[in-house]
Amino acid sequence: xxxxxxxxxxxxxxxxxxxxxxxxxxxxxxxxxxxxxxxxxxxxxxxxxxxxxxxxxxxxxxxxxxxxxxxxxxxxxxxxxxxxxxxxxxxxxxxxxxxxxxxxxxxxxxxxxxxxxxxxxxxxxxxxxxxxxxxxxxxxxxxxxxxxxxxxxxxxxxxxxxxxxxxxxxxxxxxxxxxxxxxxxxxxxxxxxxxxxxxxxxxxxxxxxxxxxxxxxxxxxxxxxxxxxxxxxxxxxxxxxxxxxxxxxxxxxxxxxxxxxxxxxxxxxxxxxxxxxx
Numbered sequence: 213x214x215x216x217x218x219x220x221x222x223x224x225x226x227x228x229x230x231x232x233x234x235x236x237x238x239x240x241x242x243x244x245x246x247x248x249x250x251x252x253x254x255x256x257x258x259x260x261x262x263x264x265x266x267x268x269x270x271x272x273x274x275x276x277x278x279x280x281x282x283x284x285x286x287x288x289x290x291x292x293x294x295x296x297x298x299x300x301x302x303x304x305x306x307x308x309x310x311x312x313x314x315x316x317x318x319x320x321x322x323x324x325x326x327x328x329x330x331x332x333x334x335x336x337x338x339x340x341x342x343x344x345x346x347x348x349x350x351x352x353x354x355x356x357x358x359x360x361x362x363x364x365x366x367x368x369x370x371x372x373x374x375x376x377x378x379x380x381x382x383x384x385x386x387x388x389x390x391x392x393x394x395x396x397x398x399x400x401x402x403x404x405x406x407x408x409x410x411x412x413x414x415x416x417x418x419x420x421x422x423x424x425x426x427x428x429x430x431x432x433x434x435x436x437x438x439x440x441x442x443x444x445x446x447x448x449x450x451x452x453x454x455x456x457x458x459x460x461x462x463x464x465x466x467x468x469x470x471x472x473x474x475x476x477x478x479x480x481x482x483x484x485x486x487x488x489x490x
Contacts, residue, residue: 375425
């Protein structure tokens, strides 16, 4: 199914008003689909009830409304709003500081917050971080699209998908090494292609990229290592080299590079555009 557009989203809203109107006999005569006055009346009544619902649940309606406005602007492809899923990069002093310490300056927009007062904020996922960071709009600019990368699973042109696919491939290679069997050639090929693409797109050294992803690989290998005798869990230098992860997987990032992993400032809000109807 093709991704829904603004017209289809509007129809979803109209259907919601149809259902709301059907709850009350005194509104049967209203025709919100063709009469602007009727539409305003029904929309106002629905919003009032939603405010009561939010208060009853202990939710802040204005915050929800501000975030919804951000998604709305994104779906309208507003020129001054970065859409969810778009690639962005840090700019100005923030970008300089980030690059200086070997951190990625490019990322993917995962959420938007448009407050009633103050600047727009974006939730951006950067390579290797477990949660998205809140970044002011003034500190961001549009980034070059992620290069389409051929893998054994197909073409990948999304940095989020590429990161996950690389971690999965390296994890499978690590599991094979721990089990004493040769890794699958498809995994080796995917690892090389995806690593090169992420290194190029982020403009970083290979070692810096592998350092950022090491913790996630370690976490996924932990169950396998727990089931393997201690003397058999250490990967040989040749095995690590084959994975392009030159640091022993059983040793964490903090141990080798204290302070190198940025603590995420906030979690990204889940997009409302992930439902089955999308």
